Amino acid sequence: MTKPLSLGVFEMMNPSVGMPTWTHPMGKGDHWDSVEHWVQLSRLLDGAGVDFLFFADTYGYPTIDGRLPDAVAEHGIQFPALDPMLLISALARETESLGFVVTSPTTVERPYATARRFASLDHYTAGRIGWNIVTGSSQSTTDELFGLPDSGTHDGRYDAADEFIDLCLAFWEGVWEDDALVRDAARNVFVDPRKLHPVDRQGRWFSGAGVFAVPPSVQRSPVLFQAGTSDRGRAFAARNAECVLIQGQSIGKAGEHVSDIRAQAVAHGRDKDDVKVLTGATVTVAPTREEAHARRAELERLYTLEDAAVIFAGFTGVDLTGLDPATELTAIRSDQGQTLIDRFVRPGAPVPTVADVLDGFRVKANRGFQITGSPEDVAEEIEQIAVGTDVDGLLLEPTFGGTDAYADVVELVLPLLRERGLWADKPAGSPLRSRLTGGPDGRLAATHPGARFRP
Template identity: 55%
Template sequence: MHLGVFEVASPQVGGTLSWSHPWSDSVRHREVGHWIEVARLLEDAGFDFLFFADGYGYPSVGGDLPEAAARGGLNFSGIDPMLLIPALAHATSRLGFVVTSSTGIDHPVAMARRFATLDHLTGGRIGWNVVTGASQDTVAALFGHERMTAHDTRYEIAEEYVDLCLKLWEGCWEDEALVEDKEAGVFADRDRLHRVEHEGRHFRSSGYFTVVPSRQRTPVLFQAGTSARGREFAAAHAECVFLQGTTLPHAAGNVADIRARAAAHGRDPRSVKVLVGATVTVAATREEALARRAEFEALQTDEVAAVIYAGNTGIDLTALDPDRPLSQVLEPGADARIGQMGQSNIDRFRRPDGTMPLVREVLAELRGRGTRGFTVVGDPLEVADQLEEIVDVTDVDGFLLEAVFSPADHRLFCELVVPELRRRGRLPREQDRPAGSGTLRERLGAPSARLAPDHPGARHAAALRGTGPGTREPVTA
């Protein structure tokens, strides 16, 4: 199993409420020392990476911030986790770091520069969770946009955005371009640098990428959308896909669909790692674990569930008919913004036959679960059994753990579950990992630190090699 931890640099994670409980330490999210403790804990336990969700948005009901969101710290308030990563990388040596960044905010050149820098500063341990946005209505207003960009158009923009980033990372510097010969006074071989020319529908760029190639060149590409358009984007570009499973059949269907789509794009479907969210409550005994879970559930209310769901989807569940299906929000005459944001958190409730549960049923599920994935509760043996069942039935490659009491839940998992999974052969010991697996891409099972040859971004490197030394032909679309 591959293991990561899902976190946010804010009081709350996972669409639920728990920051105010004495067992939670997430109010320390503005302290770098807090995150260093978490990173070292995960590294010592052999986790693959620490994942930071991020975004500029917040819950909005009726076009404004609900009082309940501010009072409860519900997806409101937070800092930029990208700025934490150099400090966390300095305090660790093996743990990877994945950070969310949207394709709907700034220019690809700026994004490419930031992630190339992070790949240098982490020694090749960085990943980019590519998102098209979250809470798009509030983000559009914050950035002065006239209107929210439509769901499928955001993916069209993301396709071009990622492709331009790939051109910059892979298509400007040949492998031998960096010389750094002090005696000869030569920093770079000009004949091995190639101008990037991009004239697209949404972006233009002409020039040279100024950051020298890092260990991975391209960060490991993550993607978390499970709408049909999101799965297609993931199949084409993502190296690691994050799903939120509601049932074993639902998760298995999404995994199979992503792998089939990847194969249709000419990629090895097994090279796309698929992880699913899991909230694990573990203790030495089952009774203690159930009591711990009960402490969490006692904090949850319909108000909490509704406010956070509104922030993700634009849907105010309390304003809907509770005895009609959730699909009422997609009927003619409904708010046109619905379905244009947080589509994955609408589709997650869609049953195999295409129907949706009643609104009251959605609220009941969200009340204890929020936007989290599978719920796993028990003693160490029971938890290990459940995680193994999820892997074996759904064909996922591992988990993103979503703590309810952070970082206390991480500590319990590391102390109680990791040794059991290692005993069962589901997790390797650090000394058993292949030599040379120092980058995040290699840690996730890739044969090298670079993009796989069948990844669409590799064509830019291939085109670069095809131009050969001594030429200055531009790398174009």
């Protein structure tokens, strides 16, 4: 059975997202650092009814042996970068309904500052902000940039992140009663102090005490996104996330992943529909199948093995260029990105070698479904994915990176998805949480662990 899908667009504030596409005329090499580019893209997505624009982000950059490889600088591989969070107010002002999801890490940031930024953004966007919670990629580079000691093991970072989120939720949900903001000029009462409840939490990693200074916004807590797929990452998502992003590459595996996330959420006392799951998808569409495949081939010509190896090293800490191409992947372990390594090893299938991985990574990287074809082909494949995996939506990943490729999806594919019952209008200006979950008021569900902090 089909249901209307949620739709987000995955972007980064870099000249290219992943593989270097900035040199192509359909890329964003000349515009990635201009407010005007992002305004245009946001207006296009807003007009089409897309649910949100998602900014992946990291303070770090791909390194090999702790160094910035020449290829990263020369080819503009996720480098240079600007801070997307600072752009959101400008984009919100130019749009009515589009949500904005911004990535912020729990490693080098502090809970109070994070809570304050997102609560402020929820005010500035009138309830359209989401937080992609990350426990760190490029973490060793980030630690060095910040002059901090090593931020711990993979699972330890998730343990600390649970505490980080709880403290933020206590600030967002626990301090202000709904009617604490009085604003009565005649009586000179702005806030009723009896309706403010200070936080007092002592944790192993994070502590905080006092009153949260930001008054309640439409959503109070931003919509909580998460994208870790390791066992610990999934447990974290099942407890905390309202929207989980996965990179489905086959219908079977993605379907298992979706039901696992929902089952784990239920085990945490949440409703299975409290957690929405969206899969990444890179769509190359053109009026005819031939044109679409030609365009995809043109895209792949921009992707080299050298660049693939650099990006792979950035994610996993493993420099495959330094290894014998015949090395089997099971011989490699990484604390940084074990999921990425594990996903190449399939039970019952021959263990892939370094050469196999790099070639696959070159064209798929760590992305989701690769969908190429005519509008009809693309709509059909999306329907098969939706029905076969039961995902709640798609996160559209860039091809060349400029606005035109997104305009093609909007113009050529969305009308066909609508005909198939996979795309529907939502009330204009509604909070991001309501758009994604259908809930009426944009507030965190009563079954979310954050609700226990409410006064």
